[in-house]
Amino acid sequence: MTENLDGTRPAKGVSAIAAKEGGGFPNPGLPPHAHRQGDHDRGAEKRAERIVAVMFLISVLGTALFIAAYFVFTPMDRNLLAEPGTLHAVRWSNLFTGLGLAISMFFIGAAAVHWAKTLMPDEEVSEERHAIAGSPETQQAAADIITGGLAESGVGRRPVIVTTMVAALAALPIAVLAPLSTLGPLPGNKLHHTFWKAGLRITRDHDGTPIRADEVAMNSIFHVMPEGLDSETPDYLEERAKAAAVLVRIDPALGKNQSSLDNGYEGILAFSKICTHVGCPVALYEQQTHHMLCPCHQSTFDVTDGAKVIFGPAHRPLPQLPIEVDAEGYLVARGDFPEPIGPSFWDIHKDK
Amino acid sequence: MATTTPTKPTAASASGSSAAQGGRMMKLGAVGGAWLDQRVSGAGFVKFFARKIFPDHWSFMFGEVALYSFVILLISGTFLTMFFVPSMDEVVYEGIYAPLQGAHVSRAFESTLHLSFEVKGGLLFRQMHHWAALVFMVAIFVHMFRVFFTGAFRKPRELNWLVGFSLMILGMVAGFSGYSLPDDVLSGNGLRVVDGLMKAIPIVGTYLSMLLFGGEFPGHDIIPRLFTIHILLVPAAILGLIAIHLVLLVLHKHTQYPGPGRTDRNVVGFPLFPVYTAKAGGFFFLVFGIIALVSATTAINGVWIYGPYDPSPVSAGSQPDWYMLWTDGGLRLIPGWEFTIFGYVISLNMLIPMAIYGALLAFLALYPFIESWVTGDDREHHVLDLPYNTPVRTGLGVAWISIYVILALAATNDLIGMKLHLSINDLTWFFRIGIFVIPVLMFYVTKRLCLSMQRQRRDLVLHGVETSKVVRLEDGEMLEIHEPLNEYDRWVLVQHDDFRPLTAGNGVSSLRAAATSFFFKDRISPVTPAELREAMAHAGHEKHEIDALTGGDYTTPDQRH
Numbered sequence: 060m061t062e063n064l065d066g067t068r069p070a071k072g073v074s075a076i077a078a079k080e081g082g083g084f085p086n087p088g089l090p091p092h093a094h095r096q097g098d099h100d101r102g103a104e105k106r107a108e109r110i111v112a113v114m115f116l117i118s119v120l121g122t123a124l125f126i127a128a129y130f131v132f133t134p135m136d137r138n139l140l141a142e143p144g145t146l147h148a149v150r151w152s153n154l155f156t157g158l159g160l161a162i163s164m165f166f167i168g169a170a171a172v173h174w175a176k177t178l179m180p181d182e183e184v185s186e187e188r189h190a191i192a193g194s195p196e197t198q199q200a201a202a203d204i205i206t207g208g209l210a211e212s213g214v215g216r217r218p219v220i221v222t223t224m225v226a227a228l229a230a231l232p233i234a235v236l237a238p239l240s241t242l243g244p245l246p247g248n249k250l251h252h253t254f255w256k257a258g259l260r261i262t263r264d265h266d267g268t269p270i271r272a273d274e275v276a277m278n279s280i281f282h283v284m285p286e287g288l289d290s291e292t293p294d295y296l297e298e299r300a301k302a303a304a305v306l307v308r309i310d311p312a313l314g315k316n317q318s319s320l321d322n323g324y325e326g327i328l329a330f331s332k333i334c335t336h337v338g339c340p341v342a343l344y345e346q347q348t349h350h351m352l353c354p355c356h357q358s359t360f361d362v363t364d365g366a367k368v369i370f371g372p373a374h375r376p377l378p379q380l381p382i383e384v385d386a387e388g389y390l391v392a393r394g395d396f397p398e399p400i401g402p403s404f405w406d407i408h409k410d411k
Numbered sequence: 412m413a414t415t416t417p418t419k420p421t422a423a424s425a426s427g428s429s430a431a432q433g434g435r436m437m438k439l440g441a442v443g444g445a446w447l448d449q450r451v452s453g454a455g456f457v458k459f460f461a462r463k464i465f466p467d468h469w470s471f472m473f474g475e476v477a478l479y480s481f482v483i484l485l486i487s488g489t490f491l492t493m494f495f496v497p498s499m500d501e502v503v504y505e506g507i508y509a510p511l512q513g514a515h516v517s518r519a520f521e522s523t524l525h526l527s528f529e530v531k532g533g534l535l536f537r538q539m540h541h542w543a544a545l546v547f548m549v550a551i552f553v554h555m556f557r558v559f560f561t562g563a564f565r566k567p568r569e570l571n572w573l574v575g576f577s578l579m580i581l582g583m584v585a586g587f588s589g590y591s592l593p594d595d596v597l598s599g600n601g602l603r604v605v606d607g608l609m610k611a612i613p614i615v616g617t618y619l620s621m622l623l624f625g626g627e628f629p630g631h632d633i634i635p636r637l638f639t640i641h642i643l644l645v646p647a648a649i650l651g652l653i654a655i656h657l658v659l660l661v662l663h664k665h666t667q668y669p670g671p672g673r674t675d676r677n678v679v680g681f682p683l684f685p686v687y688t689a690k691a692g693g694f695f696f697l698v699f700g701i702i703a704l705v706s707a708t709t710a711i712n713g714v715w716i717y718g719p720y721d722p723s724p725v726s727a728g729s730q731p732d733w734y735m736l737w738t739d740g741g742l743r744l745i746p747g748w749e750f751t752i753f754g755y756v757i758s759l760n761m762l763i764p765m766a767i768y769g770a771l772l773a774f775l776a777l778y779p780f781i782e783s784w785v786t787g788d789d790r791e792h793h794v795l796d797l798p799y800n801t802p803v804r805t806g807l808g809v810a811w812i813s814i815y816v817i818l819a820l821a822a823t824n825d826l827i828g829m830k831l832h833l834s835i836n837d838l839t840w841f842f843r844i845g846i847f848v849i850p851v852l853m854f855y856v857t858k859r860l861c862l863s864m865q866r867q868r869r870d871l872v873l874h875g876v877e878t879s880k881v882v883r884l885e886d887g888e889m890l891e892i893h894e895p896l897n898e899y900d901r902w903v904l905v906q907h908d909d910f911r912p913l914t915a916g917n918g919v920s921s922l923r924a925a926a927t928s929f930f931f932k933d934r935i936s937p938v939t940p941a942e943l944r945e946a947m948a949h950a951g952h953e954k955h956e957i958d959a960l961t962g963g964d965y966t967t968p969d970q971r972h
Contacts, residue, residue: 069787069789072919074786074788074789075910075912075927076787077909077910079937081940081941083905083906083939083940084901084905084940086672086906088671089679090671090672129531133531134529149528152531153707157535157707160700161700161701161703161707164697165697167693168694168696168697168700169693171689171692171693172689172693172694175687175689180686183467185464185672186464186664186678188664188676188678188793191663239622240622242625243621243630243632246617250610250627282723290515294627296721297627297628299723300627336607336761338603338604338606339603339729340722354726354729355604357825357839370836371747371839372744372745373747374747374760375749402610402758403610404610404611404617405612405614405756
């Protein structure tokens, strides 16, 4: 069977429609109309009219409440229910302005819909659809206009013009790349280096105080930043985004990775806090298991084994910051992270 | 022209005022009919539009909800731009929110708090903006799947499906760029994920990230740039596409559900003026009122609780808004796959999820073209399919939704784990396996359910409604009395098309033959007139026996008392 049900053939190919035996059932046409109560009961009609009017009136009250709330429930000045300039005042202001607006809007809508449903005609009307495609004559005329115009322009006869035009139009979009390039600098080696340098003290994040090795209790964790990285530093947030690290202390006997222990100091280990998956801060530390967990996508790193990935979508271990103790007993970095921190990128393993 | 009949001096005042009212109405009509017509051809416009017929069905309202929430977004968003400062310059917070007083925050964050706390009505408009965005996306999705399951995307509406699809994507971009603006910890980590995903793109990734952020993450440019995207580029594109969407809607006229008197050549319903002006216009106010009510009573996105963005902290339970959840789920489910080739890194743990998201969207966008290739049907369709009459399409849609839901649930695995006291690792493994197994299962179950429904309806047409009244004949045989369907109810159940698999050859490729077999191998043929006649004859014979016993009185013994 290659024909559509309405007897037409598909413009090309074969249709999978199965023919209807005997042409199928005839459409019975619109069913007889059932009237509403309000159509013949004058009382019901009056009632519907009253309900619509009352709902419009409620809307007016809502508008009044909305406006009044701007004067008697304000966040900063006059507020009947709370002291101005407090979160309570904000809450009351939000509640009453919002309720006023909700009432004024909702009841206009409810009135209009009720009006339409009960009092406007509910007898369904049928309208003819017109064919979306024009007549074959129109289609032919359109085709003629296009082919005629193309012939008048001489596109077919002038290959040199066409070729050069295509070249010009193809070259132009490349120009877009030039303004785009001004949006930001080239990566260069920015992603390969952080603020950490040999000899920089490890300081507590936020108060910036240095940490002595003997202050780091067993199984504790410190969120740390390099000494001298503060809000005066140029590109402060960018540097923080790369330098963020954690300091943990484990029992060296639990350590499974000797080179990781060697980069630490008596079981005190420093790791980048930026997840090697997509860069969330790996902020959760389970003291019992010595696992660090990224709350964004649950990559889990084993601190006793060089922060190796033991679960989740990350692939590379958290880069470890090599540390030692300076003459005054404070923890210092022995250098920058040995490899780029954070999410992997194309040339992450190249030296830059 | 307005003409008024002079009222008799003795007429009651009531009839006098109604005549005057009629006169006013007629004057209004004259303005629309003549005055505007002579200046802007208004009459033709009114004639073309005002009595356009729209069919009535509750499922046609979802698109309206989307449209109206967009209007609310424009109104509330305009208010917000009056107070929001899209700047990443650092300031010291000195507003009324005590826990952050003295903190170093960006102007964007500070102005967000200022407009929420200190501007009258600011919090309300901000919450309405956010709630309307959530409703906008819900409505778009539900509308989209109404269109999908009823086959409204078929010829001639394939292009409008693509317009709607683009609107869905733009809605996600609008939402993401919008909730990133306050520069708080939660949205900052969302941007950090975008940064990580961009960097994973081979060769150009780090360049793209530098260009977007104007340097290294987070930089000083991303908030002003997102602001331009959020309040200019995306809304302009959405407005333009909405215009195309609606022009095409008017051009095609609305689809309608199958019913007596409804065909592919007519549209049955109510006129735009006055019925739909009142109903649809009123519906805008209903949507507005409900969003205002929710915003008045339910807090959303309290960025002051998260705090200003800082790259170091993050809290557990970091979820994006619901319509972005699915893009986070894949990132949580993918194992840590990454390999290095010639010293360069391919991060499959980011590229595979992105490829899956792309494939899911592409399937949705291309489905109308896939299906029309399978059926070879090039007729215009204006009468909708009932979802159970297209078991494979319905099954595919449900399978797609199940993947989407699994991804969205996976993005909340930490919350689910906490609430239900489950191991997050077990949950992740459950979803990892589930994303392969559950869609297949859902497809199969849905398809079988649809076929069962078709079978049940076939039965209903042939035998009528069971009345639960049983008659025992003298030989002990039991017969149930059936009430036959009237022709209007029957029509809905017998009007649909039937498709069958094609065999390869004769212009049918073996791939297409396989596709038609997948789609139409299991089919329940619709009732034919001959089958109905035969069933009626059988029923007539039974009725004869029953009537002989009951004398045509079908009341049960207890009803007679």
